[in-house]
Amino acid sequence: MVGNRSAVIIGSGAAGTACARALASEGWRVVVAERDRVGGTCLWRGCMPKKALYSAARAMRDVRRAEQFGIHTGAISLDWQETLAWKWHSQETYAGDQEGAFAARGIAVAKGDARFLSPDTVMVGDESYKPEAIVIATGSVPIVPDLPGAHLGDTSEQALHYTEVPDSLLVVGGGYVAVEFATIYALLGADVSVIIRGDRVLRGFDEEISRLALRSLGTTCGRVLTNASVTELAGEPGDLQVTLSQGDGATETLRTQRVLFATGRVPDLMGLECQVAGVDTDARGRLVLSEARTTNPRVWAVGDAAGGLMLTPVASYEGRAVAAAINAGETPSLDYSAVPSVVFGVPQLAQAGLNEDTAGARGIEVDVHRQSFEYLGAAIIEDEREGFAKLLFDKANGTLVGGTVVGPTASDLIWAISLGIQARATREHVRAALGIHPAFSESLNWAGW
Numbered sequence: 001m002v003g004n005r006s007a008v009i010i011g012s013g014a015a016g017t018a019c020a021r022a023l024a025s026e027g028w029r030v031v032v033a034e035r036d037r038v039g040g041t042c043l044w045r046g047c048m049p050k051k052a053l054y055s056a057a058r059a060m061r062d063v064r065r066a067e068q069f070g071i072h073t074g075a076i077s078l079d080w081q082e083t084l085a086w087k088w089h090s091q092e093t094y095a096g097d098q099e100g101a102f103a104a105r106g107i108a109v110a111k112g113d114a115r116f117l118s119p120d121t122v123m124v125g126d127e128s129y130k131p132e133a134i135v136i137a138t139g140s141v142p143i144v145p146d147l148p149g150a151h152l153g154d155t156s157e158q159a160l161h162y163t164e165v166p167d168s169l170l171v172v173g174g175g176y177v178a179v180e181f182a183t184i185y186a187l188l189g190a191d192v193s194v195i196i197r198g199d200r201v202l203r204g205f206d207e208e209i210s211r212l213a214l215r216s217l218g219t220t221c222g223r224v225l226t227n228a229s230v231t232e233l234a235g236e237p238g239d240l241q242v243t244l245s246q247g248d249g250a251t252e253t254l255r256t257q258r259v260l261f262a263t264g265r266v267p268d269l270m271g272l273e274c275q276v277a278g279v280d281t282d283a284r285g286r287l288v289l290s291e292a293r294t295t296n297p298r299v300w301a302v303g304d305a306a307g308g309l310m311l312t313p314v315a316s317y318e319g320r321a322v323a324a325a326i327n328a329g330e331t332p333s334l335d336y337s338a339v340p341s342v343v344f345g346v347p348q349l350a351q352a353g354l355n356e357d358t359a360g361a362r363g364i365e366v367d368v369h370r371q372s373f374e375y376l377g378a379a380i381i382e383d384e385r386e387g388f389a390k391l392l393f394d395k396a397n398g399t400l401v402g403g404t405v406v407g408p409t410a411s412d413l414i415w416a417i418s419l420g421i422q423a424r425a426t427r428e429h430v431r432a433a434l435g436i437h438p439a440f441s442e443s444l445n446w447a448g449w
């Protein structure tokens, strides 16, 4: 492939797929380079398999709680192989025929490792390409701490494929992946400990969410250690000795079957040889970008590889936006003001747009309207009264700029807040859009009062 209106997209995840489809629909000749299974992290190693395990864990919780509703289920047992089979079934069903879907749109898939040969040439396997535009959509990789015996621990990818539910699991980290996996395995019966470097989980989330998440981890998991870190792993998976260091300098050795490092992710630029293409990276090894464009005007970056908000809908959004910019020969205008994000824990934790901290940091004064679930009909009926909904309105113009929902269905309700932010809804709009009774959405309507 050489020349005008041709593009090579490196990576077939959400970002690459969205970008490839959008360019192809404008008549571009598109090649997607992929070294692994077509579909990317969300499908094969992230959101989908995780949510399938989360659903199994929620089902387990529901069964354990069933007696409260007069349902006596007898002895509960878990057939983990069936759970894993369900997970695979969900993934495969959602994936469909990924390569066929590309082919149907006239998009070619080149299998192999892609790397730059020069500022305008990309090599995939044995084939070289000289397209008009090149898009880096290579995703991200987990960070594994640099400590003795770290190779004995797992990343989220391995934790999605455990051959059995571990009797004991130590989760290292306080981000959303840590909270989710700790919750999943604790509900499935593992004795889970969580170790957090600071005193807060879910940094970047609403402060109330962070506090609640820490408290609920304390209830679900055997032990939650804050201001502590792992300094060494020894033994072998199945029987690990973990040395922990606590804030006061004390050390402790803990035995556990598995250790899961959920300690963040970084853009995956390994092997791309960005330097030969004049694609600069900064001191932390991240791409230097200006509105998704690298320091080589022909080369763009989208999704996790761009190093911003690492979420599937954000990756797709960036892929589409950059495709439109490439097609129009313009700079993309990327708007992240209403991005919703969710932690699939118990309870579910969700936020969109600004929270009180981020609004304060930007000097935006907000009116906060909070509605507790304590006396919400649906919450009483389902005995989930700990949750709440919170709406933030900009004092200057009355528009919705952020919100938080904690509780069952928060992962669905938050979309309404995101839509409201996009639509610049005011309190009057929120009040006028009546809730459903008795349902959790009623909390959003009430929060408008």
Ligand code: FAD
Binding pocket: 010, 011, 012, 013, 014, 015, 016, 017, 033, 034, 035, 036, 037, 039, 040, 041, 042, 043, 045, 046, 047, 048, 050, 112, 113, 114, 115, 137, 138, 139, 140, 156, 157, 177, 268, 270, 271, 272, 302, 303, 304, 305, 309, 310, 311, 312, 313, 315
């Ligand atoms: P990816 O999907 O990672 O795609 C990148 C592709 O590029 C990969 O297929 C890779 O093989 C390929 N590639 C890399 N380098 C090369 C190369 N040199 N040559 C050829 N191919 C290459 N997000 C949510 O929104 N909701 C969730 O619930 C959620 N849960 C998650 C749970 C886990 C455990 C993880 C790890 C992530 C989760 N995410 C979630 C994040 C989400 O999966 C990512 O943000 C999203 O997949 C990023 O898409 P992407 O297209 O940027 O990258």
